[in-house]
Amino acid sequence: MKVGFIGTGSMGSLLLEALIDSGSLAPNQVYASNRTTEKVIRLQQRHPGLHVCTSNAETAHNSDLIFLCVKPLQFKAILDEIGSTLRPDQMVVSITSPVQIHHLESALCCKVAKIIPSVAHRVQSGVCLCMYGSRIKEEDRQLIEHLLSPISKPILIDESFVRITSDLSSCGPAFLSFFLDQWINAAVETTGMDRGELTWIAGEMLLGTGKLLTQGGFTPLELQKRVTVPGGITAEALALLDSSLTGVFHRLIATTHGKYKEDLEKCDAQFGGPGAD
Template sequence: MKIGMIGTGNMGRILVEAMLDSQAISPKSLLIHNRTKNKAEKLKEAYTDIAVYDDCIELAKEANLVFLCIKPHDTFTVAKEIAPYITKDMCVVTITSPINPEQLELFFDCSVARIIPSITNRALSGVSLFSFGNRCSEEWKKTLSILFEKFSTPLIIENNITRVSSDIVSCGPAFFSYLTQRFIDGAVEETDIDSITATKLASEMLIGLGELLKKGYYTLPTLQEKVCVKGGITGEGINILDQKLGNTFNRLFQATHHKFEEDLDKVKKSIFIEKGR
């Protein structure tokens, strides 16, 4: 099977690296195209057997499975461009949350899907969020699941929880890395610890926390109970977090969903423009 990647920006590159490092696919089976060619060429430097294409149409002609790893407002322009070369036995996948499979089906007669990856997939872990089009064959559903199981945990989601699921899985690492950096900065500003030591301690703590949860030793609530001794130091810290965080995360999800609605409107306009041409 030949897999084509249109777009090798941040998430496109992460997806390529996860697939190759997990040995889910071989470099010889991978075809890539990027509007800025040097980004694609950098990937080829690391994986020399990758084929770099100057034209997304030529890539589409050669691939069996095509990933659209591009921004929402560019997706339907590219979709319209490659559609004449996509046959019914192929599959096209978008990795961006504002594009749903039914919208892709307006441009393609083949199997389509939306798969939202996470930066954690680069470490061959974490979740990938699956949504299938109405015409997606059982064979392609199975093929995609087997492919992504090599470096993630595939999870099928409904459209109504796409944004919040993506917030947790895809945006979550950025949110919690920000909180961790503030945690480190506070330690450095208020005590004699240096930034390098604090960062090392915090990083190892997060890795250990992940292992505790992964191995099922504790749930999040029971972990807090185990560490938070009544009248102890951890309890004092939890009290501060409880007082100051308030509805911060409620507001976070409100903001991401508001931006998502804006993106959905832009996507609908983009479809109207491309279908009208």
């Protein structure tokens, strides 16, 4: 199978390199183009055999499956550019949440899917959210999930839940890192302890917490109870967090969903209205 990448910025290059490093793809199976071609040339230098394409149409023409790894408002122009090159048996996989499957199906004759990857795939971890268009057959779905399995846990989700699930799987690493960064800054300022050592302790703690939630049979609430001694130090600090963070997660969700709605309206306008064919 030949796999194309249109857009090799932050997530396009991460996905491409994770798939190559995990052995899911050999470099010579990969065709890639980017507005700034130098980025693809640098990837080829790291992965000899990778094909540098100088146009998106060249990437599309040469690939059985094409990942579109550009920002939402860049999709329409790219679909217009590659649309006439594509054949019905090819698959296009978008990696962005606001561009809807019906947008892609209205613009392309081929099979379409949408996945939301996570930065965690760089270390063969994290959930990859998968949504499939009406032209995707069971064997196509298996092929996509077989490709992604070495770097992630692919799961099927309903497109209507893409934003809330992306908040956790895709934005989550940034949100938790923000939390840890603030915490470590305060720890360094208060105690003068080495930042690197604190960061390592925090990372191991996060890894262990993840394992307890995925393999250890704990819910987040049960974990809090398991660590907390009534009247003890953790209990006092949890009470502080509870009172300090009241409403913050509802506001976080309102913020991500508000921005999503804004982008979706812009995509609808580009693609000719909601649900338009």
